[in-house]
Structure formats: structure tokens, C-alpha cells
Amino acid sequence: MIDVKNLHKSFGDKLVLDGIDEHIEKGEKVVVIGPSGSGKSTFLRCMNLLERPTEGSIIFEGKDITAASGKELNRIRQKMGMVFQHFNLFPHLTIRKNITLAPVKLGLMSQEEADAKAMELLSRVGLPEKADQYPAQLSGGQKQRIAIVRSLAMNPDVMLFDEPTSALDPEMVREVLDFMKQLAEDGMTMVVVTHEMGFAREVGSRVLFMDEGRIVEQNEPGEFFACPKDVRLKEFLSKVL
Amino acid sequence: MSWFAEVWEKFYKAFLEKDRYLAFLKGFATTLEVSFFAVILGVALGVILAIAKYMAANHKGCRPLGWIANIYITIIRGTPVYVQMLIIYYLILTARGIPAIISGVLCFGINSSAYVAEIIRAGIEAVDRGQMEAGRSLGLSEMRTMKSIIMPQAVRNILPALGNEFIVLIKETAVIGGITVLDVTKVAMNVGNSNYAYLTPLLIAAFMYLAVVIILTKLLSMFERRLAKSDRR
Ligand SMILES: Nc1ncnc2c1ncn2[C@@H]1O[C@H](COP(=O)(O)OP(=O)(O)OP(=O)(O)O)[C@@H](O)[C@H]1O
Ligand SMILES: [Mg+2]
Numbered sequence: 001m002i003d004v005k006n007l008h009k010s011f012g013d014k015l016v017l018d019g020i021d022e023h024i025e026k027g028e029k030v031v032v033i034g035p036s037g038s039g040k041s042t043f044l045r046c047m048n049l050l051e052r053p054t055e056g057s058i059i060f061e062g063k064d065i066t067a068a069s070g071k072e073l074n075r076i077r078q079k080m081g082m083v084f085q086h087f088n089l090f091p092h093l094t095i096r097k098n099i100t101l102a103p104v105k106l107g108l109m110s111q112e113e114a115d116a117k118a119m120e121l122l123s124r125v126g127l128p129e130k131a132d133q134y135p136a137q138l139s140g141g142q143k144q145r146i147a148i149v150r151s152l153a154m155n156p157d158v159m160l161f162d163e164p165t166s167a168l169d170p171e172m173v174r175e176v177l178d179f180m181k182q183l184a185e186d187g188m189t190m191v192v193v194t195h196e197m198g199f200a201r202e203v204g205s206r207v208l209f210m211d212e213g214r215i216v217e218q219n220e221p222g223e224f225f226a227c228p229k230d231v232r233l234k235e236f237l238s239k240v241l
Numbered sequence: 242m243s244w245f246a247e248v249w250e251k252f253y254k255a256f257l258e259k260d261r262y263l264a265f266l267k268g269f270a271t272t273l274e275v276s277f278f279a280v281i282l283g284v285a286l287g288v289i290l291a292i293a294k295y296m297a298a299n300h301k302g303c304r305p306l307g308w309i310a311n312i313y314i315t316i317i318r319g320t321p322v323y324v325q326m327l328i329i330y331y332l333i334l335t336a337r338g339i340p341a342i343i344s345g346v347l348c349f350g351i352n353s354s355a356y357v358a359e360i361i362r363a364g365i366e367a368v369d370r371g372q373m374e375a376g377r378s379l380g381l382s383e384m385r386t387m388k389s390i391i392m393p394q395a396v397r398n399i400l401p402a403l404g405n406e407f408i409v410l411i412k413e414t415a416v417i418g419g420i421t422v423l424d425v426t427k428v429a430m431n432v433g434n435s436n437y438a439y440l441t442p443l444l445i446a447a448f449m450y451l452a453v454v455i456i457l458t459k460l461l462s463m464f465e466r467r468l469a470k471s472d473r474r
Contacts, residue, residue: 048378050374050377050378070382071382074380074381074382075380076380077377077378077379077380078379078380079380080378081378082374082375082378084371084374084375086371088369088371088372088374088375089375090372090375090390091394092393092394092397101379101381101389101390102376102379102380102381105381105385105389106380106381150379151378151379154379154380
């Protein structure tokens, strides 16, 4: 589904991604962990070209998209949902509008179809009564579930999550992770940057450890956590577990 | 004569005698009119400037737009408004029979546009970067994201500042008498000329400016408070 080849990214003369080769299969749930500043977000943001790779290529569903721009780029992004640490809901729009804006403006659905889809998705996360409220009226956990729903309304082929629970109060982390787990069970292809090791272990089909712009080690979660090999990974795990 | 009678006499001569208050009111209407149309023109030109600067900052191919905008702004800010006004007046009026007030509106509108562009840029910048990213990651174009997501939020920052710009212009246009426009300051000077007493008519003009500025400032802060309230909904 996504092929990342020899990906390099620099900001000015600061090298942030230093040669990443990775293949993500349809239906996989790839969890990315690593210390702060190791390039996890940048890696994720290169996949949907929110950041332009300095070198290397991104191949999505068989097509090299590295140099995509304009309408083509917009079409590709419709197929890649992204969920941000700080939700990034649109504060001036109701929840319903937050969810339906993109599909309607992009001509994928009529307003009625989009509204129906929004209600269906909202019921799924147990928040149908919030449809006409504004983001400011919701708790953090509710906001993040709505943000995920907003991405889902586009019927994406893959979902990218950048620390979706890091900005939440501890008691709200569960509801978001549970919803993500449901998505995983429904077969969604997911790439998740997170510090939630429980989620990585339980939901991940593969865990990647990044450090200094490289993927230093990867494995299926059982093996990954049971017998880490890299010294820096051992050190990292001893701190977070 | 008592002090009070003396003051009354001066006031009577400057304001009431020969229906001079009509001239004052008409002059003040002209002041407001010039300021209002200048702000409208300033917004129109300021939007164009702001777009040029935005495009230049975000798209390498549009850099020359940014240079042009910067030259324009440098010239406007680097020369006195009064001189600009005279230049525009003689440029337009000597060529055609266009009323001086048009030159005035043009001058203050052009002048205001530099500030309005800055107001718009700051208003857009104050919107969280994540909003653009969220829009783009949903597959919306930059233009569409600007229109549906960024601008509606930026306008909340921009509108109050534009109100302020209008208030500033009301005061700045006081030099417009220099190109024969009968604004309230010019009327006060004319009254002074015919009475050989300038202080009272100028104080009257000053009071009129002050009153309107205070009222508009109050209205503006009420408007801002309402915006803030709807933000918290
Ligand atoms: N737009 C940018 N301009 C300049 N430097 C950047 C930019 N974005 C990221 N960086 C730098 O790149 C490095 C990697 O950042 P990145 O956000 O990918 O790390 P991360 O692994 O996601 O860290 P965290 O766990 O803190 O989110 C950091 O040193 C950061 O300062
Ligand atoms: Mg990050």
C-alpha cells in the first residue's frame, strides 16, 4: 500500500530523516515509537506529503507520489486520513460541519449523504447528540474521536495517527484507544506514532523503533518487547515500560 | 461681562451665528465620508497586497509579487501623507476636472492599504497552523482551505482592527483641507479667518473628533466582546 524508499528529509542543514526504507501492507497496523525528536512525526508527514522529502520516494498504491502537486496531490490525500496530536478541529464549525465539509466541498457526497454518513459515524463513537455543538464544548477525548470520524468520512484507505492521545488527560486516553482498536479490527490500514506501549503490543501488527532519523529496529510486538536487540531500544523501553 | 457670558459670546460667534453649525456639521460629514471611503478602498487594496505577500511567502514562483508589494509599502510609509496628498491632487486635478475629495479618498485609501495588509497578514497568522494542515490532509486545496477554514477564523481577528483603522483615519484626514476639501478642520479655520478668532472654532472641531472617536471606540469594544463570547460557544 505504501512504499517508502530511501527517504531523507532535512530542514535547512538539519538532517531529520536519514534514509528510511519501509513497506506498509494493506491491513497492517504499524506502530512507530522512539524518543522525542527522532523524526517520527516527520516520517508520518512525509507519507501524505505535508512535508516534502529531500531525497527518496513515496509510492502509494503503486504510484510514485513524491512529486505530486495540485489536484493530484489533493486526490491522494483524500485517501490518507491524518489524525493530529492537537485534534485540529475547525472551531468555527459545528461538529456536523467539521465532518461533512471536505466530502461535500470536494463533490464526493451531497450535503444529505454527508450528513447521513456523519450521523452514522457519530453514533458509532457514541456522540450523535454532539452534532450541532461546537468543538469548544467537547472534552479532549471527544474532540479526538470526532477528529478521527472527520477523517473516516472521506473513506480513506489508510489512516496516519500522530500521537493521538498525547494531549489528552489520562482518563480520556482509553476511549480514543478503544475506538482506534475498533478501527483496527475492522481492517483499516494504520500507521500510529504513539507512546502507548499497551496499544502497540495489543493492536500493532508490527512495531518500528526510530532514533536519529532511522528505523533502528522492528519486529512483531511480542518479540519486539520481549527481546529487544538494539542498545538504544533497550534503554528507551526501560524508560517507558 | 461675566466669564460665562464671555465664553457664550465666543461660542455663539464661532458656532451659532450665521448658521455656522451647519458648516461644521457638513464639514464633519465630509470628514466621516472621506474616512469611510478611504477605509473601503484601503481594504480592497490591502486585500490585494496581503494576497501578493502571502503568495510570495508561500510559493517560490510568486516572489516578484512580494518585491512589488514591498516597494509599494516602502514608498507609502517612507513619505509624508501630506506630500502624497498634494502629489495625487495635482496629478489628478490638473489633468482632469475631478473633485478634490476624490484625490483625498484615493490618497488616504492607498495609505491605509499598507496598514490593512498588515492587519490581514497578522489576522491570518494568528490562526493556528494546524488548521491549514487539517484542511490539506483532508484533500482540500490550499485555496479552498483558505476560504472555508482559515479566513472565517481570521476575519474575527481582522474586523476589530479594521474598525480601529477607520478611527485612525478620521483623525488623519484633518490635513485634507490642504487640497481645498472642506472637512471639519478646514471649516474651523475658515470660521477663524472670518472672525479673527481661531481658538474657539478649533476647540469645537477638536470636540467633534473626540466625541466620535470615543463613541466608535466604545462600539468597537462592544463588538469585540460579542465576538469573544461567540468564540466560547
Ligand atoms: N518544520 C520544521 N522546521 C525545522 N525543524 C523541524 C521542523 N519540523 C521538525 N523539525 C525538527 O526535526 C526533528 C524531528 O522532529 P519530529 O517532529 O519529526 O520528531 P518526533 O520524533 O515526532 O518528536 P516528538 O516525539 O517530540 O513529537 C526535531 O529536531 C525538530 O526540531
Ligand atoms: Mg512528533
